[in-house]
Amino acid sequence: YEETDDQTRVIQEVRRDMESPQPMDRLLCGDVGYGKTEVAMRAAFKAAMDGKQVAVLCPTTVLANQHLTTFRQRMMLFPVRIEGLTRLQTKKEQQEILTDLKKGFVDIVIGTHRLLSPDVEFKDLGLLIIDEEQRFGVSHKEKIKKLKTNVDVLTLTATPIPRTLNLALSGLRDISLIETPPRDRLAVHTVVAPFNSRLVASAVKQELERLGQVYYIHNRIEDIDRIARLVEKLVPEAKVITIHGQMPGSELEKRMSAFIGQKYNVLISTTIIENGIDIPLVNTLLVDRADFYGLAQLYQLRGRVGRSSRQAYAYFLVPPLSELTAEARERLKALKEFSELGSGFRLAARDLEIRGAGNILGHRQHGFIEAVGYEYFLQLLDKAIREQKGEKIEEIKCQINLKIDFRIPEDYLPQVNLRLNLYKRLSSLEQPDEALKIREEVEDRFGPLPPSVENLFYYARIRFYGQKIRATSLDRSGLRLVIKFPPETNFLWNKVQGLLRRYGGSVSPLGLISFNIKAEDEQSFLREALFILQELSSYIIIN
Template structure:
């Protein structure tokens, strides 16, 4: 039975109907406490009030169908058999191609009735579904608008719905309000518990839109409150920086084998204004892969060193941090700059000595990972923090590192082009600089779209490149529904390529259930050329530089966002050799998917590609919903909610500046807000 004292921070195993075994499975979804469950929003909905038939729908139209299985077979793909299930809805016949979903042959047996949500492509006479959600039509199947959640092995939709409903029935009326009461009532926003309950189980599409808008406003307001508080505090700070000599910069500029682009010079001027101003810098550099963001950050670091100040340079993974460390050592080799490296792998006496050197000021630039956040890491005179791949770190994390110095300047970098509305939402606490020009002389990458029937030609091309000493990537999409299937997909693809296609070469496997240490080890060994080919279903870490890799093959390419593919292909074409990216759509991919991929063949401009992604698939595919840490509907509705964002920004600024609300109530709310989990969650959501 449910514990009567169940609270938001209670472990989920205490919920009625859960227990240790189910709790362990839910943990794989990131659900550990009751609050995690409440905020585990549906990724989709099935509207069973409005079932469609095959006769009523067009190719590419997403709808909910009611089918009956009439036969089973197999389709041969990538050297393996996959279930092919024949279904009917009395108006026609369709086929389900169950790629990497072998278990469906035991579930969708002849005679089984079920609901399916998805869209089909036409291949010959019959509609083909290759990507779909389903639910068996048993006696308990309900009509209405039904939530669809991201699952893991051993957890069904029905079970998760039941658990979430149990918790919401018990706790939804006990959820605390997270925005000032006079603002909530002024906009006629329902109580927070009611909003969350109706997002999970909406009575109508209209009510779902209304609840999403109400929830989005609350999240935007909380974040804009954090931004307004930070900016208000920043204005009060007066940093006292001495004038820099420019000597180190001048020497560095002379030794560069190329000229800075106009865009790099413009962004550097913006950074210099910040570094010389009384208020601490808080700036984001956005630039395409290979646009030269790191070089600009080196100039910023040298200005700090000319003032006898220290610089911290942080990256999200050890391999990326080591890459920056090695690059900085090479760039600054004859400038007498003392550079050190710190990560969790630096231990014992070596770590103690390094921490002491930092404190004494015997280190000019420290390059590292999250280890730089550690309490024992102290600086003598930290003045500049540089963070690469900023979307991997939240506002609070950035703030924690900055607090290790006095009035520290902060420069963060991102290779992901972000549209303005999205940028304002995710990076509202940062001033944005854009490097929108590529350095001359880059050889670049040719992109080709290849049909499955011609994949052997791609294999032959890869063999030729690898035989000449180059390296190659094979990328497969992550199967979000199941981490187990993700590993299976990776393993089967690896075994096929390793044993049947590239047996004469060294092939490595990288998949989503490996630890960060294992991933780093394999990437480092690939970089050291111990492997010729890397097979992966995870996104190959953005920023890891392997100049010898000249080929990337992306299978089932239609499953990726355009910006995602652009980021991936940015991992090749970074050396002196011409590089090639092959996009191989699934057999079932329609003309629409081919046309979308053709955009990548015709442009290498990340900002143009981001604009297309925004039009075709929505903002979530540009930044990645998981990376953003936001409920997917907030990301997907951002363009619709532009007015909502501006309203939240305006309200938050007025509230912090004392223009609205009663002073005593405002102080009480702000003091409570700073201490709340909501403050931490909002900071991490919108900080990246």
């Protein structure tokens, strides 16, 4: 097995975390089919070799069964006992596994929500792997964390839910990204179209002609057989089989094995196959009523195809676009927009924007953030965390009142979201040079800047230096620039005197410094004000 560069880096990060005295809590975000399971397998093997037990929590029986087969094949030559705990095991088998788990005879247990039952006890649990964490509720995750407080936790996902992504981005959890695709991998060709039986027939025929297999997702058990008959009628040569979550475990396993063994070439299924199923021959996916699914769900479904070097196709079938809700249209648009390889993380970030970040200490996994906006929410969170750590928090707010127009006119930038985005970018500069790069980009995209937008770029840099010199306010009185400082501010006064002489300025005992600026127009006033602030920033003494 040849690792990608990202996999090698992530394996090292996980190993370092597992060997550190603090328990690991790492989110591994890698695109669908990018080899997250490989990283998890190596972590599980390391824990088992160190004498610890490992629990692998999967959202579905089908996925747990697939992991069980993969783990057993990989660790066949080593003294590692791996068992499954799902509804595919009989009551008697489950009881035997539970007894051996408690005694420490089972090294790795792979299961569904069954692992969260009160009767599951470990002798020495060292690592918990949560696969496809977006499928679990907060209460499930908190329940398994209670198993043992000093357990290492590795969470795998392609599209983290807003709450998890927010926890990772705000530094409350570590995050690792796998962004390099396996060699020869192609992006899935995505089509969003109204349901049309001719389209279904041609998509299925095209796949069967190259001796491949097809998934058709229909999430209503009551009429899944009707869809199977429709596909058989449209494509007589298709060998169709259906599966869904209400089937007995043994029947489900039998049908899945028959499909994997290529006795059938079209699988009509509910979303039971959504997570982690890996059959390289399946390279066409059709999803009925795609408008009913969430963004991460559609992305996971699309990830079931394109797992080899063949070109794969995903057809999301919807009612006429005019009948869709605005949010459904937004989701499908995002899915088409992010169809290239490695876009799961960006899709999750878009989901965070659409739905909000959820409640970190509570159970809601999305929402709330729209009340204050994501940036401000993170600032509040960062402040609260630093207060808890006992760090000194310095808040410098510089009020600016230069009586000059700093607006982006509607006739220059008509789209309100683009205007807001530009204001936001200019208000959160980390370096003043960033404003010049943004200015070039705006001029290149939208043409020469109107005077008020030119003023805005000056204003952004003036604000940056105002904060840097710790001024509490910048005011304009006629042609005078008046700067107010807190009493404890200290400067290299001999340098400041030279600047005051140059501009005929003065200093008052109340912490006010004023400069006379001989300016013909607003822009020359802003230019001089910016120069003065830049000079002052090199004279301030920061204790």
